[in-house]
Structures are given as C-alpha cells and as structure tokens.
Amino acid sequence: MSSSQAPGGERKYLLSPEFLRKLEQAGIASREIMLGRTKGERRSARRGSSVEFADFRAYVPGDDLRYLDWNAFARLRRVFLKLFVEEEDLHIYLLLDTSRSMGFGSPTKLEWAKRSAAALAYIALCGGDRVQVFAHSQADAKQSRMVRGRGAAPELFEWLGDLSPDGGTGLPGAVRWMQTMLPAPGITFVISDLLAPDWEAALARLAASKGEVCVLQVFSREEVAPTARGDLRLVDAETAQDREITMGASVLRKYEEERDGFLAAVQQACGRYSFSRLFAVSDEAVEDVILKSLRRLQVIR
Amino acid sequence: MTAVQLLAPLAAIAFVPLAAIIILLYLLKLRRRDLVVPSVFLWRRAVQDMQANTPFQKLRRNLLMLLQLIALACVIAGLAAPFFLAARPAGESVVIVLDASASMNATDAAGSRFEEAKRRAEEIAAGMGRHDEGALVVCGGRASVALPFSQDRRRLAAAIAAAPATDCLTNVGEGVLLALSLAGKRPDARVYVLSDGAFPPLPETSSPADIQFVRVGTRNDNLAVLAFEAARPVGSEDHQILLRVNNYAPEEKRTVVSIYRDEDLLDAEEMVFGAGETRTETFRLSLGEPGLLRVELEADDDLASDDVAYAYAGDPSAVSVLLVTPGNLFLEQALLVLPEIEVFKATSLAAAEAEAAFRDHDVVILDRSPVPALPDSGGVMMIGGASEGAELAAPVITRWEENHPALRYVNLGAVQIARARALAPSAGETVLAYAGNSPVTVAREAAGLRTISFGWDFLDSDLPLRVGFPVLLRNVVHWLAESEGRSAPMRVRPGTVVRLAVPPDTRSGDVTMPNGRRRSLSVIDGQATFADTHWVGVYRFEAGERTWQWTVDLRSGEESNLSPRQEVRLGDRKVAAGTGPPEVEQHLWPALVLLALGVLFAEWHLYHRRY
Numbered sequence: 001m002s003s004s005q006a007p008g009g010e011r012k013y014l015l016s017p018e019f020l021r022k023l024e025q026a027g028i029a030s031r032e033i034m035l036g037r038t039k040g041e042r043r044s045a046r047r048g049s050s051v052e053f054a055d056f057r058a059y060v061p062g063d064d065l066r067y068l069d070w071n072a073f074a075r076l077r078r079v080f081l082k083l084f085v086e087e088e089d090l091h092i093y094l095l096l097d098t099s100r101s102m103g104f105g106s107p108t109k110l111e112w113a114k115r116s117a118a119a120l121a122y123i124a125l126c127g128g129d130r131v132q133v134f135a136h137s138q139a140d141a142k143q144s145r146m147v148r149g150r151g152a153a154p155e156l157f158e159w160l161g162d163l164s165p166d167g168g169t170g171l172p173g174a175v176r177w178m179q180t181m182l183p184a185p186g187i188t189f190v191i192s193d194l195l196a197p198d199w200e201a202a203l204a205r206l207a208a209s210k211g212e213v214c215v216l217q218v219f220s221r222e223e224v225a226p227t228a229r230g231d232l233r234l235v236d237a238e239t240a241q242d243r244e245i246t247m248g249a250s251v252l253r254k255y256e257e258e259r260d261g262f263l264a265a266v267q268q269a270c271g272r273y274s275f276s277r278l279f280a281v282s283d284e285a286v287e288d289v290i291l292k293s294l295r296r297l298q299v300i301r
Numbered sequence: 302m303t304a305v306q307l308l309a310p311l312a313a314i315a316f317v318p319l320a321a322i323i324i325l326l327y328l329l330k331l332r333r334r335d336l337v338v339p340s341v342f343l344w345r346r347a348v349q350d351m352q353a354n355t356p357f358q359k360l361r362r363n364l365l366m367l368l369q370l371i372a373l374a375c376v377i378a379g380l381a382a383p384f385f386l387a388a389r390p391a392g393e394s395v396v397i398v399l400d401a402s403a404s405m406n407a408t409d410a411a412g413s414r415f416e417e418a419k420r421r422a423e424e425i426a427a428g429m430g431r432h433d434e435g436a437l438v439v440c441g442g443r444a445s446v447a448l449p450f451s452q453d454r455r456r457l458a459a460a461i462a463a464a465p466a467t468d469c470l471t472n473v474g475e476g477v478l479l480a481l482s483l484a485g486k487r488p489d490a491r492v493y494v495l496s497d498g499a500f501p502p503l504p505e506t507s508s509p510a511d512i513q514f515v516r517v518g519t520r521n522d523n524l525a526v527l528a529f530e531a532a533r534p535v536g537s538e539d540h541q542i543l544l545r546v547n548n549y550a551p552e553e554k555r556t557v558v559s560i561y562r563d564e565d566l567l568d569a570e571e572m573v574f575g576a577g578e579t580r581t582e583t584f585r586l587s588l589g590e591p592g593l594l595r596v597e598l599e600a601d602d603d604l605a606s607d608d609v610a611y612a613y614a615g616d617p618s619a620v621s622v623l624l625v626t627p628g629n630l631f632l633e634q635a636l637l638v639l640p641e642i643e644v645f646k647a648t649s650l651a652a653a654e655a656e657a658a659f660r661d662h663d664v665v666i667l668d669r670s671p672v673p674a675l676p677d678s679g680g681v682m683m684i685g686g687a688s689e690g691a692e693l694a695a696p697v698i699t700r701w702e703e704n705h706p707a708l709r710y711v712n713l714g715a716v717q718i719a720r721a722r723a724l725a726p727s728a729g730e731t732v733l734a735y736a737g738n739s740p741v742t743v744a745r746e747a748a749g750l751r752t753i754s755f756g757w758d759f760l761d762s763d764l765p766l767r768v769g770f771p772v773l774l775r776n777v778v779h780w781l782a783e784s785e786g787r788s789a790p791m792r793v794r795p796g797t798v799v800r801l802a803v804p805p806d807t808r809s810g811d812v813t814m815p816n817g818r819r820r821s822l823s824v825i826d827g828q829a830t831f832a833d834t835h836w837v838g839v840y841r842f843e844a845g846e847r848t849w850q851w852t853v854d855l856r857s858g859e860e861s862n863l864s865p866r867q868e869v870r871l872g873d874r875k876v877a878a879g880t881g882p883p884e885v886e887q888h889l890w891p892a893l894v895l896l897a898l899g900v901l902f903a904e905w906h907l908y909h910r911r912y
Binding site for chain 2: 100101102103104109169193195196197220223228230231232233234235236237238239241242243244245251252254255257258259262
C-alpha cells in the first residue's frame with residue numbers, strides 16, 4: 001500500500017479521519033502509578049534522552065522499593081526515592097514482528113499490526129507521550145526515532161507504511177535487541193502472531209525488564225480456520241520446513257486442538273507475567289480492537 | 302457351449318494405455334500440492350498423527366486405484382464384446398428323430414455314427430430351455446416314439462442313451478412322419494433329424510414344423526457284399542456260388558474272402574477291389590452235404606455288418622417223387638420238367654404198399670387217390686381227394702399264404718376253379734388258402750412229416766395251364782422233401798417279421814439271437830412270430846425237439862453306401878445338412894457394464910467416506 005500524504009496532517013492510508021478523531025480522545029492507561037504522576041496530570045517533561053538522576057523524594061509507603069536510593073539511606077539514615085528525568089514522560093514502545101509469517105492473511109497480519117501500531121502511537125502522541133517503534137525480523141531490524149507530539153504522527157505513519165514482511169521470526173532476539181535500546185522503561189506493545197517455538201522465551205525476557213507489556217496476538221483467518229483440503233505439502237514460509245499432510249476431518253480436528261492449546265498457553269503465560277493480552281484476527285476491524293477491546297482490558301483510557 | 306470369444310478383440314489393446322494413465326495419475330497424485338503457510342508450528346501434532354496413519358493411507362490409495370482399474374477393465378472387456386455360442390434349439394417343442402439303421406453303425410465317427418448322433422441329440426436336449434418340451438423318435442426296425450413330449454430333460458437324455466442301434470434298413474421317412482404328427486399343431490415346433498441321410502426322399506409335408514437335418518458321418522469307406530447265392534445247376538454235382546462285392550471307398554481295398562459252411566472253412570481267396578468297383582465272382586464248390594453257407598470279408602472298413610452274407614446250399618441229390626394218379630398229363634409233364642426230381646408213377650397205392658412207398662420216396666403225390674395212413678415222416682401232397690367237406694361251386698381263392706415256401710411266387714387268386722371241396726383242417730394243420738371263408742388248401746408240418754392238401758382237382762381248374770404251375774409244383778415238392786431236418790433256413794432282411802408254422806402241441810420255444818442271447822417266444826395258433834430281427838446273423842428257434850433257423854443279412858446297396866448326404870428332400874423341399882441347433886451369440890457386455898458401474902460406485906463411496 002502506498003502512502004498518500006496530503007499536506008495539512010490528514011493521514012488516510014492507515015487510519016481513517018473518524019478513527020483518528022476518536023483516537024485523540026483516548027489515552028494510554030498505565031496500570032502502575034508512575035512515580036510522581038497522578039491521573040490525568042502530565043508534567044511537562046525535561047527533555048533528554050539519558051537516564052539522569054535528578055532529585056530525591058521522601059519515601060511514602062506504597063512506592064516502588066526498586067527506586068530506593070541506598071547510598072542516601074546509608075549516609076543519611078533516611079529513605080529516599082530516586083527520581084529520574086524520563087519517568088515523568090510515558091514511553092510507549094511498539095514492537096512489530098515483521099517476519100514473513102506476518103505477511104499472510106487478507107488483510108495481512110502485518111497490515112493489521114501496522115494499523116494497530118499507528119493507532120496506539122497516535123493515542124500516545126496526542127497524549128504527549130513519547131513513542132518509539134521497533135520493527136524486527138531476522139532479516140531486518142529497524143527502529144524509528146523517539147518522537148513526541150502529534151506533529152510527529154505523519155513521520156511515524158510513513159515509517160510504518162514502509163514496513164514489509166521478510167525473514168524469520170526470532171522473537172527472543174527481537175526483545176533483546178529492543179531492550180538494549182530502551183532509554184527508559186515504559187509500556188511495550190508487542191504485536192505479533194507469536195508463531196514460533198520460542199515464543200515463551202520472548203515473553204519471559206519481556207517480563208524480566210521493567211515496564212508494562214501488552215501483547216497483541218494477531219492471527220490470519222486461515223490460521224484460525226484452515227480451508228485448504230486434500231493432499232498437501234505444507235511449507236513453512238520462514239524456515240522452509242515442510243510437512244506432508246492430507247487435510248481431512250481428523251487432521252483438522254488435531255490442528256484445532258493444537259491451536260486452542262497454543263492460544264491458551266499464551267494466555268496463561270501472559271497472565272503469569274501480568275501482561276495484558278489481546279487476541280485478534282487480521283480481518284477484524286482495527287477500530288473495534290483498539291477502542292473497545294483494549295479499553296475493556298484497561299490498556300486504554 | 303463354446304469357449305468365450307471376442308467380437309472386437311482390438312478393443313482390449315486400449316486397456317494397456319488407459320490403465321497406464323490411471324496408474325500414472327495415482328502416482329502423480331502422490332506429489333502433493335505445495336502450500337506455503339505462515340508456520341508449520343501449529344501443524345506438528347496433526348502431522349505426527351498423520352504419519353502414524355500413513356500405511357493405511359497408502360492402502361486406501363491403492364484400493365481406490367485398484368477399483369478404478371477394475372472398472373476400466375470391465376468397460377474395456379465390454380467394449381471387446383465377448384460372447385459365447387450356446388446351442389439353443391430355439392423351439393418350444395423339439396422332436397429328435399434318431400436314425401438307428403445299419404449305415405449308422407459305421408465307425409467313421411467317434412464310437413460309431415449312432416454314438417455321434419446320440420451325443421448330438423444329448424447336446425440338443427441339454428440346450429433346451431426350462432419350459433421347452435422334447436420328444437424322441439427312434440427309427441430302428443420300425444419307427445417308434447421312444448419318449449413322447451416331456452419337459453423332463455433327464456428323461457429325454459435317458460431315452461436317448463437307451464436307444465439301441467440296429468442293422469435294419471433305414472426308415473427315417475416313417476420316423477419323420479411320426480415326428481411331424483407328434484408335433485402336430487404346436488407352434489415353434491422343430492424336428493431334428495439325426496442321420497447320415499442315406500434314405501430316399503421323404504414325402505411332401507404340409508406341417509408347419511421346422512425340420513433340421515443334422516448330419517453325422519464323414520466318409521464312405523466301405524466294402525460290402527451285395528449278393529451271395531448258392532445253387533446247383535442242372536445236371537451238375539457241384540454248387541455254384543455267386544458273390545457280388547462293391548467297394549464304395551475312394552481307394553482300392555484288399556480283402557480276404559472266406560466261405561464257410563457252418564464253422565468249416567471251405568474256401569478263402571484274397572481279392573483286390575479297385576476304388577468304386579463292383580465285381581461279381583463265381584465259385585464252384587463241391588459240397589458233400591447241404592448246409593448253411595456264410596461268406597465273410599475280412600476288410601478294414603467302416604461298416605462290419607455288410608461284410609457277412611448267408612446262403613443255403615441245398616441237397617444235391619435228387620428228390621424222389623412217387624406220383625399216384627389215375628392219369629394227369631399235366632402233372633406228369635410238369636414234374637418231369639423239374640430237374641432235380643426223380644419221378645415214379647403209379648396208378649394206385651394199396652394200403653400195404655403205402656408204408657414202403659413212403660419209405661422209399663421223399664415225396665408222395667396222391668392225385669385223386671385215396672389217402673392211406675399217413676407215415677411218421679416224409680412228404681405227402683394230396684390233390685382233390687377229399688370226400689367230405691362242403692362243396693364249393695366256382696370258388697375264388699381270396700386269401701393265401703404268399704410267404705409260405707410252398708406257395709411262393711404263385712398267384713392263386715387268378716386261378717379259375719370249377720368246383721372244390723372245403724377242407725376241414727385237423728389238429729396241427731394250418732390253412733394256406735381260403736376261398737371266401739372256406740379253407741381250400743391246408744398244410745401240416747409235424748415232426749418229420751409235411752403234408753399239403755388241395756381241396757380241388759387240378760383238372761377242375763385252369764391251374765395246370767398257368768405259367769406258375771411248374772413253379773407251384775417245384776415249391777411244393779421241395780417243401781415237402783425238406784421235411785426231414787433238411788430245412789433251408791429263411792433268409793430275410795433285417796427288420797422283417799418272421800412267422801414260423803409250428804406243430805400244434807408246441808406252446809413256446811426259445812429264440813437264440815446272433816449275439817448269443819436267448820429269448821422265449823410263445824406260440825399262438827400254431828404260429829410263432831418273431832419281430833426283433835434287428836441284427837445280422839443266424840437266429841435259431843427251438844421248440845420241443847425241432848429247430849428252425851433263419852438268417853439275416855444286409856445285402857443292401859442303399860445301406861452299404863455310407864456317403865453322408867448333403868441334404869434331405871421332403872417332396873420339393875430341400876433341407877441342407879446342418880451341424881445342430883443354431884448357435885446363438887450370447888453377449889456378455891451388459892453384465893460387464895453393470896459390473897463396472899458397481900465397482901465405480903464402490904470406489905466413489907470409499908473415496909467420500911473419509912471426507
């Protein structure tokens with residue numbers, strides 16, 4: 001899909017104007033009470049991209065003990081919390097899986113992922129949060145600039161639009177790669193189909209770092225309900241492994257069992273790690289997902 | 302039923318490429334369609350499961366292919382139009398006419414022609430449908446219905462198997478008429494004539510029944526005796542034997558001709574007969590005693606029963622006749638003419654001289670002379686001496702025994718008789734001639750004694766003026782003279798009914814047939830009747846102390862000519878020889894098409910069962 005950039009800020013190709021308007025009303029919700037912030041309030045942030053110790057704050061019960069300044073406690077025998085510059089800004093990270101498996105479906109899963117990512121990014125930008133998008137596959141890994149403000153939306157949208165599926169999945173590697181570049185913890189949205197044997201390792205790695213995670217798992221319609229029949233040789237788009245199969249009633253049953261088990265396992269893992277998780281099919285409207293489902297999950301205000 | 306044949310065998314060639322295509326398709330199908338999927342990650346278990354089932358999958362695939370090949374084979378086989386020929390008589394009513402004549406005993410077919418005909422008949426019977434009925438007419442000595450119409454094929458087969466062969470002359474014409482009358486008005490009636498065709502044209506028939514001629518016999522390889530006679534010419538001491546032999550074979554035949562008297566070999570000579578040659582030979586034999594002569598041809602030919610013939614060589618010594626008559630020129634002259642008779646004359650015979658007379662002479666003729674006491678043995682002819690009995694004025698002889706040896710060749714019915722006396726036959730006498738209801742000639746044949754009485758004076762009739770008079774005298778004299786066991790046996794053709802005049806005190810006797818079997822025969826009114834003269838040979842009838850003999854031989858050119866006829870004629874209609882009931886093609890392709898459809902249905906069902 002080619003981008004059509006109209007001067008004046010109208011971005012049609014990924015998201016419709018009505019949708020954009022609705023998105024302006026929304027905001028990314030954070031389950032954790034970020035230090036120093038109260039609901040609905042945003043401090044004007046000091047710009048900077050490095051993690052910088054800025055100030056102390058007296059400890060009140062309920063604060064995150066991770067940010068205790070032990071040196072100050074040792075010297076002053078008083079409990080203080082470190083304050084960092086960036087934590088006043090909410091960092092929204094979007095990790096898109098651009099492996100070849102995302103190129104399936106109609107519309108493709110990647111298409112859906114792009115639109116969902118665009119919507120989430122727009123919400124964040126409209127809310128004054130910082131957004132950075134990462135696109136990863138074993139063939140190519142790129143990230144966008146960390147941007148802020150609604151004016152950055154076109155640049156982000158164009159960047160998203162240029163993504164195309166290629167290469168293997170490698171989710172753990174993607175997470176590791178992304179985490180090395182994160183300036184500060186934030187909320188990470190992972191948009192992928194998770195169709196790789198090492199999906200659980202990727203989630204575990206995500207859980208190991210700070211911040212919230214929301215997993216948007218997207219399947220194509222064909223993966224939900226395969227329609228192919230007959231004697232087939234299934235070829236893995238990414239690994240080129242092939243399996244011979246004769247599509248029949250019992251074979252389909254087995255696939256459905258496997259699929260349901262997999263989705264349930266993902267759900268369970270996300271629950272264990274306290275991730276929010278959403279399952280969608282690529283032919284479902286992005287609006288419904290973003291506005292309704294994510295709201296229900298309290299990922300979005 | 303013949304073996305299965307193909308009308309279009311070339312169609313079968315199409316099977317190979319088509320089957321190859323099917324097999325190829327199945328082989329190609331094994332190359333699965335490639336489908337690129339995002340990940341085979343979720344298909345693992347399904348694949349594992351499938352791999353466990355692979356042998357079954359292979360089997361199912363092979364089963365489908367096999368079923369398709371079978372269906373293809375059925376269709377191709379149907380296209381090749383197989384059929385077999387099944388003999389269907391194609392008639393609801395079938396009459397089988399079996400020729401059991403002498404020529405059917407020829408051995409140019411397996412067993413004999415008759416055996417072959419019986420086999421063909423059994424084939425016809427076997428090909429009958431369940432609701433068809435069949436009948437069997439056997440033409441042996443007489444044509445008879447061996448089995449009337451019956452739907453029981455087993456009975457028909459049994460009747461065919463039990464039909465006996467004979468040496469009789471052919472009377473298929475009678476058999477066909479019998480068959481046609483049996484068929485009557487039945488629709489779809491068919492008459493099968495199983496014969497070699499050696500019979501004269503059959504009479505025209507208006508019956509609607511279809512007549513088929515099934516011919517048996519292939520060749521005419523036969524040597525036959527057509528004539529065999531023995532006679533003693535006038536004034537000769539030796540007998541002259543006449544023999545006529547015909548060689549029907551297309552090549553020359555070498556044979557040894559042997560002449561026997563009873564069991565003694567009298568003469569044997571090797572002769573060569575050219576192809577198709579008829580030769581008459583004469584022999585001269587001096588026979589000490591009379592006896593039954595038999596000629597035998599030792600030839601390797603197809604028919605054995607015409608290689609034998611019989612003839613009787615009579616007593617060469619003269620018959621001594623005493624004529625007792627007041628005067629009868631005709632009688633005297635006629636007797637003198639007969640060569641083998643020695644005539645003695647006397648005007649009267651006194652009772653005292655009678656005994657000597659009977660002893661010295663073979664035959665005593667009493668012409669208008671009183672009859673003395675009859676002797677125990679000898680021959681006596683009495684003419685016109687009856688004193689009792691009704692007087693008949695101008696009688697006309699209406700019935701007489703033409704076959705009696707004494708009356709042969711004489712037309713008594715034409716004799717004009719002025720007056721006669723009716724004779725009263727006593728016990729033991731048989732009536733030889735009737736004038737109206739009155740017996741005018743009687744004869745007696747007792748042990749050793751033969752008498753014959755005429756109820757009118759020959760001079761009261763024009764009998765002496767007739768041509769047959771000397772013949773009558775000769776026959777009578779010879780018959781009377783042959784009374785003492787010097788009986789010339791009758792020589793008859795096969796199938797002739799033999800009637801024997803036996804003494805009245807005999808109730809029954811035994812007949813010995815040529816094959817050695819014995820049969821008892823009962824005597825009715827002084828006559829024994831034997832009808833089963835079906836085979837060539839010497840027959841003997843023993844009753845009390847007396848023995849009668851008769852011989853049966855063929856001497857028939859018609860039967861000995863074995864060449865199978867190509868057609869038979871019914872009036873103007875010609876029926877060509879066939880080999881049996883028409884063989885109808887029974888096609889198999891409908892059954893094959895049904896089978897193919899069934900197999901295809903099974904294959905379709907099996908294929909869809911999994912989905």
